[in-house]
Amino acid sequence: MTLKFTTSFLEDAIGVFQRYKKLAEAAMTQVSEEQLAVALDEESNSIAIIVKHMAGNMLSRWTDFLTTDGEKPWRDRDSEFEVPPANREGLMALWERGWGTLFEALNGLTEADLARTVMIRSEAHSVMQAVNRQLAHYPYHCGQIVFIAKHLAREKWNYLSVPRGRSQEFNAQVVAGKISQR
Numbered sequence: 350m351t352l353k354f355t356t357s358f359l360e361d362a363i364g365v366f367q368r369y370k371k372l373a374e375a376a377m378t379q380v381s382e383e384q385l386a387v388a389l390d391e392e393s394n395s396i397a398i399i400v401k402h403m404a405g406n407m408l409s410r411w412t413d414f415l416t417t418d419g420e421k422p423w424r425d426r427d428s429e430f431e432v433p434p435a436n437r438e439g440l441m442a443l444w445e446r447g448w449g450t451l452f453e454a455l456n457g458l459t460e461a462d463l464a465r466t467v468m469i470r471s472e473a474h475s476v477m478q479a480v481n482r483q484l485a486h487y488p489y490h491c492g493q494i495v496f497i498a499k500h501l502a503r504e505k506w507n508y509l510s511v512p513r514g515r516s517q518e519f520n521a522q523v524v525a526g527k528i529s530q531r
Contacts (some may be wrong), residue, residue, distance in 0.1 A: 358460065359455060359458055362455065363455050366451065373492055379499075382437045384416075384503075395433070404429075404443045405425075409445055411453070412450055415467060464477070469482070
């Protein structure tokens with residue numbers, strides 16, 4: 350997944366969000382439906398719980414983004430860490446709903462909106478700060494999803510980036526134009 354050169358903060362932010370969404374999705378496809386609900390230990394969250402939390406956060410933060418506090422009164426954050434959807438289909442529907450809300454909000458913004466003020470938990474943020482806050486939050490959780498999926502897939506894992514020990518080969522192929530950078 351090559352990143353596009355841009356000087357637009359919003360265009361770049363949308364591209365980064367899309368990249369991490371696809372990365373997490375590629376990891377989730379490598380585990381079984383049952384493995385989506387596996388927690389590595391009693392203090393860990395499963396992929397399904399992480400997805401449920403991310404979706405809850407996205408729905409709260411990005412619904413009426415410019416006009417209401419990003420921590421909606423209807424959000425029950427604690428329940429996001431409880432029973433997730435029962436199957437992959439339900440989980441992915443929740444995932445898509447969250448991301449859809451985010452992309453709809455971002456695509457509705459202009460560069461001029463970046464200096465506007467929005468609230469998150471009654472704390473003022475510029476729109477740019479609020480976007481950056483989520484650019485740190487969601488990739489953090491996408492990395493958790495990849496880590497758990499890789500752990501569970503073990504030897505069946507298909508690398509999402511350059512496989513270990515193959516950097517020089519990969520770089521030579523990029524330079525030769527045989528493959529594009531991911």
